[in-house]
Amino acid sequence: MTWPSLSYKLVWMDSAADAGAALDGVSRARARTRLFRSGHGFASLVFGIVILGALPFYVWSTPAVRAHCHSLGRGSLSCVGVFVSRRAGTPAPLLGRAFEAQPFASLGGWSTLYWAIAIVVGFAVVVAYYHLRARRVGVQGRLWPAVVVGFGVLGLAMWVNDNSSAEPADFWLRGTSVLVVIALGLLVLSALERSRPFLVFALGFFGLALLSSLYDVVNLFQRLGIGAPFRNGDNALPNLILPGAYLVIGGLVFLFAQDWRLDVHAQLVRTTS
Amino acid sequence: MRTTDAEVHAERARSDPTKDLDDVVHQRVRLGILTVVHEARRVDFNYLKSTLGLTGGNLSQHLRILEDARFVAIEKVIEGRRPRTWVSITRSGRRALHQEIGSLKAIVNRVEGPAIDD
Numbered sequence: 001m002t003w004p005s006l007s008y009k010l011v012w013m014d015s016a017a018d019a020g021a022a023l024d025g026v027s028r029a030r031a032r033t034r035l036f037r038s039g040h041g042f043a044s045l046v047f048g049i050v051i052l053g054a055l056p057f058y059v060w061s062t063p064a065v066r067a068h069c070h071s072l073g074r075g076s077l078s079c080v081g082v083f084v085s086r087r088a089g090t091p092a093p094l095l096g097r098a099f100e101a102q103p104f105a106s107l108g109g110w111s112t113l114y115w116a117i118a119i120v121v122g123f124a125v126v127v128a129y130y131h132l133r134a135r136r137v138g139v140q141g142r143l144w145p146a147v148v149v150g151f152g153v154l155g156l157a158m159w160v161n162d163n164s165s166a167e168p169a170d171f172w173l174r175g176t177s178v179l180v181v182i183a184l185g186l187l188v189l190s191a192l193e194r195s196r197p198f199l200v201f202a203l204g205f206f207g208l209a210l211l212s213s214l215y216d217v218v219n220l221f222q223r224l225g226i227g228a229p230f231r232n233g234d235n236a237l238p239n240l241i242l243p244g245a246y247l248v249i250g251g252l253v254f255l256f257a258q259d260w261r262l263d264v265h266a267q268l269v270r271t272t273s
Numbered sequence: 274m275r276t277t278d279a280e281v282h283a284e285r286a287r288s289d290p291t292k293d294l295d296d297v298v299h300q301r302v303r304l305g306i307l308t309v310v311h312e313a314r315r316v317d318f319n320y321l322k323s324t325l326g327l328t329g330g331n332l333s334q335h336l337r338i339l340e341d342a343r344f345v346a347i348e349k350v351i352e353g354r355r356p357r358t359w360v361s362i363t364r365s366g367r368r369a370l371h372q373e374i375g376s377l378k379a380i381v382n383r384v385e386g387p388a389i390d391d
Contacts, residue, residue, distance in 0.1 A: 019377040022301065026308045026374065032324055033312040135352065138317025140359075194312075 035261055037141040039133055040189055040198045041254030043126045047182045048247030050122045051240055057111035058175070058236045115178050119154065123147050123185075142192045150185035157181060174216075176239050179209035201250050208246055212239040297342045298373045302327065302335050307370045310345060310362040318358035336360065344369055 072078050127143060134140035157177060183206040190199040211217065217238035218230050230238055298304055305325045310316050322332050339345040344366030348359045362370070 019380040022299075022304060023374070023377050023381065025301065025305060026377075029305050029308045029324060030312055033309045033316070036320070037313050138320030139313045140315045142314045 032265065033139055034194060035258065035265065036137045037139045038193045038195060038198075038258060039126070039130050039141065039143075040186070040193055040195060041251050041258055042129050043186065043189060044201070044247045044251030044254060046122050046125050046129075046251075047186070048244050048249075048251055050118045051179065051182070051244035051247065053118060054111060054114055055237055055240055055244075057114050058240060059234060111175060119150070119178065119181070122182075123150060143189070145192060146185050146188040149188045150181060153184050154178075154181045174213055174236065174239055176209075176212045179212055179243050180206070183209040198254065201254075205243060205246060205250075208243040212243050217242050295369055295373060297338060297344065298369045300335070302331070303339055304370075304373060306332075306335060306339060306360070307344060307362060307366055307373075310360050311367060311370055315348070315359040315361040318360065321360060339366070342366075342369075 127147065130141060130143045157180070183202065186202040186205060187199070190202045216235065218235050220242075221230060221238045298307060302325060306321060309321060309324055318329075318332065318336075321327075322329060325332070327335075336345065336347060340347055342365075343363055346361050346363055348361070350357050350359065
């Protein structure tokens with residue numbers, strides 16, 4: 001090292017120490033505020049419960065088989081069996097066919113009504129939680145972009161499903177594509193809260209939402225040896241149980257972790273003051 | 274052509290990052306206030322007081338300076354019969370904070386970076 005560069009560094013040393021301390025302070029204040037502001041654990045828990053709440057609408061009824069027979073003469077009959085969906089009498093799909101449980105689900109037609117109410121109530125509960133929490137702790141986060149994206153994607157999915165002739169039928173087939181709407185809302189929330197762990201978690205849920213929309217998860221359960229309870233009419237349930245349980249368990253873990261970190265923080269404040 | 278040390282020093286003096294430090298933002302408490310309010314849509318006065326370890330009067334003084342510089346907006350409301358003061362960052366406040374942090378990082382990098390003639 002030559003003298004000019006050393007002297008140059010000495011000139012800067014004081015301001016650099018000052019700048020380093022200032023940056024440390026910035027990091028601490030930022031971390032504390034993010035900890036107080038975040039509510040993604042609660043949002044995960046709410047939407048996990050919303051998903052698990054849809055289970056009754058995805059239980060298949062045993063389809064009635066109505067036989068149409070006519071005599072062929074000389075004592076023989078020709079019969080055609082017709083599967084009769086139990087959907088008759090249930091309301092028209094409110095959110096388009098994308099969110100309707102499979103045709104033989106006994107309450108299939110009601111599933112769209114459930115999602116219409118549950119998604120709105122879910123977002124309302126999360127918004128109310130953020131509002132009450134902000135009043136209690138004194139830090140109000142940004143939430144509206146996640147709500148706007150959630151409802152925007154919901155509307156777009158309905159429109160595409162109802163108007164597109166080239167719809168990706170396989171994607172709508174299982175009536176669980178509403179999970180993708182929730183996943184996108186959670187991804188926006190992770191960006192708003194600038195939480196890397198929650199971003200990873202939300203990406204995992206996005207993957208599960210796609211899996212549940214494109215694949216019969218019961219096959220996966222059977223391969224893992226836990227498929228036994230899901231026979232006959234319960235075949236579709238793992239498509240909701242897997243993503244629903246993921247959100248509920250993940251949400252609880254995030255909530256407990258937040259509580260623990262707040263406790264640690266409070267202890268630190270007590271010991272330093 | 275080889276650049277001499279004198280030329281390097283002249284260039285560094287020209288691009289002196291301390292010149293980018295804004296006195297309104299650079300002060301320790303005000304930098305803390307802007308950092309905290311930048312992380313949320315709005316922040317309560319009492320939260321700022323406890324987070325930054327300040328007295329109410331001291332915090333009010335710094336908030337007034339930031340408000341005069343239009344770096345924060347202050348909203349006084351009544352919630353449940355109690356007055357409450359919410360503080361939020363403005364667009365120019367956000368810009369000033371980013372510039373300040375950029376300058377601070379530049380200063381640290383100057384010292385931690387490689388020497389001229391190593």
